[in-house]
Amino acid sequence: MKRREEYVKKRFNKEKLLQGNEAVVEGALYAGCRFFAGYPITPATEISEVMSQRLPAVDGTFIQMEDEIASMGAVIGASLAGAKSMTATSGPGFSLMQENIGYACIAEVPCVVVNVMRGGPSTGLPTSPAQGDIMQARWGTHGDHPAIALCPSTIRECYELTIKAFNFSEKYRNPVILLLDEVVAHMREKITLGDDRIDIFNRVKPTVPPEWYIPYEDTPFGIPPMANFGEGYRYHVTGLTHDVRGFPTSRPDEIDPFIRRIFRKISQNFSDLQIGESFMTEDADVSVIAYGCVARSAKRAVIDARERGIKAGLLKINTIWPFMRIQVEKVLKTSHCVIVPEMNMGQISREVKRVNKGDAKVFTINKVDSTIITPTEIFNRIREVC
Amino acid sequence: MAGVTELIHKYLRHDKKFPHVWCPGCGIGIMLGALIRAIDQCGFAKDEIVLVAGIGCTGRLPVYVDFNTLHTTHGRALTFATGVKLANPKLKVIVVMGDGDAVAIGGNHFIHAARRNIDLTAIILNNSVYGMTGGQFSPTTPYGMRTTTTMFSNVEQAFKISELAVTAGAVFVARGSVYHAKMLDGLLEKAFMKNGFSVVEVVSHCHTQYGRLNRMGTAVEMMQWQKEHAITVEKAAGMADEELADKFKIGVLIDRELPVFQDEYDKVKARAKGISIP
Numbered sequence: 001m002k003r004r005e006e007y008v009k010k011r012f013n014k015e016k017l018l019q020g021n022e023a024v025v026e027g028a029l030y031a032g033c034r035f036f037a038g039y040p041i042t043p044a045t046e047i048s049e050v051m052s053q054r055l056p057a058v059d060g061t062f063i064q065m066e067d068e069i070a071s072m073g074a075v076i077g078a079s080l081a082g083a084k085s086m087t088a089t090s091g092p093g094f095s096l097m098q099e100n101i102g103y104a105c106i107a108e109v110p111c112v113v114v115n116v117m118r119g120g121p122s123t124g125l126p127t128s129p130a131q132g133d134i135m136q137a138r139w140g141t142h143g144d145h146p147a148i149a150l151c152p153s154t155i156r157e158c159y160e161l162t163i164k165a166f167n168f169s170e171k172y173r174n175p176v177i178l179l180l181d182e183v184v185a186h187m188r189e190k191i192t193l194g195d196d197r198i199d200i201f202n203r204v205k206p207t208v209p210p211e212w213y214i215p216y217e218d219t220p221f222g223i224p225p226m227a228n229f230g231e232g233y234r235y236h237v238t239g240l241t242h243d244v245r246g247f248p249t250s251r252p253d254e255i256d257p258f259i260r261r262i263f264r265k266i267s268q269n270f271s272d273l274q275i276g277e278s279f280m281t282e283d284a285d286v287s288v289i290a291y292g293c294v295a296r297s298a299k300r301a302v303i304d305a306r307e308r309g310i311k312a313g314l315l316k317i318n319t320i321w322p323f324m325r326i327q328v329e330k331v332l333k334t335s336h337c338v339i340v341p342e343m344n345m346g347q348i349s350r351e352v353k354r355v356n357k358g359d360a361k362v363f364t365i366n367k368v369d370s371t372i373i374t375p376t377e378i379f380n381r382i383r384e385v386c
Numbered sequence: 387m388a389g390v391t392e393l394i395h396k397y398l399r400h401d402k403k404f405p406h407v408w409c410p411g412c413g414i415g416i417m418l419g420a421l422i423r424a425i426d427q428c429g430f431a432k433d434e435i436v437l438v439a440g441i442g443c444t445g446r447l448p449v450y451v452d453f454n455t456l457h458t459t460h461g462r463a464l465t466f467a468t469g470v471k472l473a474n475p476k477l478k479v480i481v482v483m484g485d486g487d488a489v490a491i492g493g494n495h496f497i498h499a500a501r502r503n504i505d506l507t508a509i510i511l512n513n514s515v516y517g518m519t520g521g522q523f524s525p526t527t528p529y530g531m532r533t534t535t536t537m538f539s540n541v542e543q544a545f546k547i548s549e550l551a552v553t554a555g556a557v558f559v560a561r562g563s564v565y566h567a568k569m570l571d572g573l574l575e576k577a578f579m580k581n582g583f584s585v586v587e588v589v590s591h592c593h594t595q596y597g598r599l600n601r602m603g604t605a606v607e608m609m610q611w612q613k614e615h616a617i618t619v620e621k622a623a624g625m626a627d628e629e630l631a632d633k634f635k636i637g638v639l640i641d642r643e644l645p646v647f648q649d650e651y652d653k654v655k656a657r658a659k660g661i662s663i664p
Contacts, residue, residue: 035473056658061472061651066498070465073458073495077469080456081436081477085469103459229436229454229470230477236399236449238457247402247449248457 014193020158020185021046021088024114024178025054026193027162028086031200033112034060035085037074039067039093042126043182044116047088068093072100075111079104080237082228084166088114091133092123094140101175102141103239105262108216108226110169110203112162114178116185117292119370128370129182131292134347137177138321144259146266148273149177149321153295155189160198161275161318167201168273172265173223179320181343183293183372206233215246218257222264266322275318276327280306284313286386287335287360289328289352291317294341294373301378312382320348325355332359337385341365341373361385390423397422397432399452407446411605413564413590414444417511420567421480422451424574436479438467440487443517443592447482461491464499467506475505475648478578485512486524489545493525500554500583504647507577507584510547513592521595532599548587552640557582559639563589565612566636576638582646589616589634 018026024047028036036055038048052062060083065071071087078085089097094115104111119125120132133140137149148168152158158180165176206213206225215235217224227233240248241255249255266273279299281287286305290298295316305312315331317324332338332352338360340349349364356362363385367373408414425435435453439445441460448455454477458466463481471479488496488510499506515533516522523533525545532539548561558580562570570588577584591597591608602608619637622630 035469037469053658056651056655059655063468063472065465065468066494069462070468070495070498073462073465074469074472076458077438077456077466077471078473079469080466081470081473083473085473099459100462228474229456230433230474232433234432234452234454236455236457238449239459240457245401 016191016193017188018155018191019046019188020152020155020180021116022050023155023158023191024088024162024180025050027159028112028166029054029058031084031163031166032202033084033086033166034058035075035078035083036060036087037063037065037071037078037085038087039065039071039089041068041090041093043118043185044088044090044114046185047114068096069100072097072113076100076104076107076109079109079111080229082230084110084170086112086114088116090116090118090126091120094133094136098140102143102145104175105141105145106239106241107237108173108224108262109175110173111175112165112169112178113175114180116180116182118182119368125370127182129293129343129372130368130370131181131294131343131347133179134320134344137179144263146174146262147177147321148172148174148266149179150275150318151179151291151320152184152318153292153316154184155187155191157318158184159191159193163198163200164275167199170203171201171223172269173203173226174265179292181292187293205231210234214244216242216244216258218244218261222261222268270322273319273322274324274327276324277316277318278327278331279314279316281313281315281331281334283311284335285311286337286339286382287313287315287331288339288341288378288382289315289317289331289348290341291320291348294343297373297375298341298378300375301382304375304379305382310382310386317348323351323355328352328355332356335360337361337363339363339365339378339381339385341367341378341381343367343373393426394419394422397425397451399450402450404450406450408443409594411593412443413513413588414447414511416564416567417509417570417588417590418447418450420570420574421482421509423571424578427571427575428578430478430578434476434478436467436470436477437482438463438470438479439482440484440492442484442487444482444484444511445487461487462495463487464492464495464506464508468499468504471504471506472648479506480578481506481508483508483510484517485510485514485526485547486516489547489550490525497550497554500551500556500585502647503555503557503583503644505581505583507586509574509586509588511588511590512547513590513596514544515592515596517592517595521592521599531596533596534599548585548639551585555583555644556585556640557644558584558641560585561587561589561634561636561639563612563616563636564591565609566616569636573638576641580641582644
């Protein structure tokens, strides 16, 4: 183990002081991202800036498009042509991207969308943190669609979850939303790059000859192999509901299996998508379920509570969608009270209440005044409820 | 004639459930024929062509042809095409749009793709109306015409797509019509061979929606109108503005050289590799 550490230090020696946005770029490049299209928007602009310098050096392409709609379109186009691609934005831009995110869902195009959450609605508070886009990440685009969304709370997680976001998008052929909040995006922490053991997943390509290739054929995993444009597999990609050949269809017997398959991609691989961390929840009377920057405050509050003899615990959820119901249910069963602090009017707490079958009392802390929820606020709430 | 039909069949997707969606007499089929003949003439392989389209009657075009085909969201065809081209510059990316697709909902993308001078060919079929949704006015519907949303006559001025493309910075702009099919073949060939953002506007007709409401007659009569109102660029050069008032120019409007995005970006890559960024 020691030798490995020495080797890593010698080989990589990449101890850096990075902010969340920069760590996202590092993660994306490590994962193999070679195309970025974006439009300047606070507080996500640093991702564009760093990408514009880093990508051309690794033979990738950065392009600043005319708006977020165009950025999302270019990202999908680039992914179809074989490049792992990404865009980054904040609330207003994320709203503009929604139509094309739906396109990526129906045409099953892997891509990563970073949304650095700011206060909303509308232009809202461009330089202040919030967590108001949780539900938009799930239901932002119209129609029934599968969704994957991840939310880091540390700089290291920004790096790792970006890599995982690319892996998930390539594996499940679905857009993956990375939800940062302004605090995590701009906070700086020490991070060691290179010392990572995360495998990179690349899209599965067809192995059959082109004339046998059925682009949207069901497989045991529900995920058909994906051919890139220009590789000899000429097929049709459309935003219309399509049959297994990719051609538009209006036959009920073709539509139903298709929609059910794209949902099955997620439900069948549910456990693979769960990323989270339990901290002292085993014997906890009061558990906090938190994500993003609030999870940091929550951890401090839990430690303070333990010091004062209160059995508190924390479940940090990194996978926002699909909702981590198995872990949450466990916490709801073992704790008397559950507190869900979040910087919105109650988006994840709704989900917690949905899966709570009377096992625990669910309390919320909702803060929408543009400031972060402090450890004291969570600690006081823990004392109140227990 | 048999030879031409055979050529077109070589490029059609026979496993697609024909018949196509277009009305009998529609100009889109003529444009598709010209597109196929031009691609064949230029000698592109099927695998290297990516045909991108938006939404609408014209947007339905790629599904019938045996290339890498991409049917995008409404108005965003050029943005998807930009991504495809930049991720794999070896591909020949052709974008087919209708007038509403290209200059209404996609107008911003259109002028920026031209300004950026990215190596794409945009073919815009201009039939002056939103055909698929039932004949509402589009940005190219002439002043005073009737559509289902301007039953008391259109009070807006029409966009001139080709002139817009010239101003926005496209390096090759041509206008043709579906009546002048032979000429259209040539214009498309030139556009495909041009390095940079090339635009071909194809003046067509929608006798089902636009023609019917404006009593312009059958498809044949509307094509007759195209014949009578088209003036070649060379001929128009010697004519006064008044004479050209109800005419449209066909032929190559501009053919110039400007730095192409991909070539410039290759230089950026070289610079980025030379300079070490901490």
